[in-house]
Amino acid sequence: MVKRELTNQMEEVEMSVEMGDQVLGSGTTAPARAAGVTKASRQVSDPVMDLQKVHVFYGDYEAVREVDLPIASREITAFIGPSGCGKSTLLRSFNRMNDLIPGARVEGKVLYHGVDIYGPDVDAIEVRRRVGMVFQKPNPFPKSIFDNIAYGPRVLGRSKKDMDGIVEQSLTRAALWDEVKDKLDESGMALSGGQQQRLCIARCIAVNPDIILMDEPCASLDPIATAKIEDLMRELAEDYTIVIVTHNMQQAARVADRTAFFTAEVDGQNVRHGRLVEFDLTEDIFLNPRRSTEDYISGRFG
């Protein structure tokens, strides 16, 4: 019952969003592409995801304190900041992956197209079907490449006859098809690290999510694999909203439309809490950063 309600509610929201896009198609707020002509406006209008006064706790420990952050549709938003400042923690609150950690708790509102995903009637499963996630360490399932991709659609009850098409399409979009098309039966775990990560991205887009969260997706990859994934992200941003955590400033500068800078603040009791310090268009963050951000991006942090 509850699940149905959310589904319907969200479908409506999606429809209105699509209509909105059509209207915006000729307008001036199209997302800024590197190659694009128009520049994204500073203000995020009509955010896909909107965090309002979000606090995240692990038991009594407040890991993230009061974050207000809108995520713009079909753009890449990067999270940067020193280790331990709560980037991953905050990212996990976007699709309720925090629910899996005993004692983790989110306060405030995480609005997805206006619906609070932590609301009482919301099914976390439905949220995760719309907000996909790619992890820091590639985590292919111990199954064939084909089954890795088909797993999500199967779980969602997509029919068998669509499967070949979905698999090919997803792998193509993830720029992996040419490398694996002759060995779809082989284990996904037999691929190289960079291929595994692209497999995980393909797996994620196979369920056609609205938003893709990526927590340091290139952390375990070499520069060539990283470049491939970055190209891929730019490519995907045509259709998807992407939020990425990265420690690599150049990466943020290269791929992100907007950048959020987090840091850990020490309170009176000497406890560290993650805070959002600055959020702006990436070029503005890198061109005129505030003091603490500047220290960080220029490597003078600490």
Place this chain on the structure above:
Amino acid sequence: MTAVFTPIGDQVKQDLQDTGPPLKDRGFRWMLFAGLSVGIITLVALLVFVFLEGYPRLTPTLWQNMPSIRFPEKAGAQSAIMGSIWVIVTTAVICMPVGVMAAIYLEEYGNPTRRFDRIVEINIQNLAAVPSIVYGILGLGVIARAFALGQTVITAALTLSLLVLPVVIISSREAIRAVPQSIRAGSLALGATRWQTIWKQVLPASIPGIATGAILALSRAIGEAAPLLLLGAVTFITFNPDGLMSSYTVMPIQIYNWISQSREEFQVLAAALCILLLAILLVMNAFAIYLRNKFQRRW
């Protein structure tokens, strides 16, 4: 101020001279080796003794013929072999699903900080150490008498299931725990439900481990005589079981029966059946090891 160590050729050579392991070290080594030898020598002696004793009757009549009191030269153990198969297969059918379900609950749904779950956990560990004869008493009182199932295959299978259930649960839990969290997270992040994640990811990945544990548990059950004797298993049966409610005998009980006969021929028969039982155990354990090695995963 700091003392600098200036080596003088001969001094260093003398210092580094290998004088062999110190006496104490050598002593310990011999003690430990002696301990190992006692185990191995006993085992080998046992095997050789049983083999020499039983070899003459290790012929097809052993599994082709039924037991006989009057004609030991023609006697076989077919009813016991078939009885063992019936009992073990039924035991597997009962204890595997129950054990795996319990393991899934404890690993995937249980919360180790909750008191109830902790108590259950400790109790399972303890149950694994309870002597088998105690399960026999339980089986007699509850299954054979209170449930009025009598001296049948199903009574034996239920009792042996209880006996090996803790082992099945513990080994299944280990197999389930070995599946990395990142697999669960990956599945859930795609919008799979918890149950889909368990059914389609966790269980398939842990089946080899579960199977290995189950085989080892069943190989314990197949060698058990004590609880079944207590249940009142009939020691002399000349027909194969034909159903769950059939009377039965099993190999260890047949061995016990023959050993307690005075005639020499029966001693030989007992030894021969021992060899067969050992061979079956060996095959089961080898298969378990094979499964474990074949599917061992480096995540």
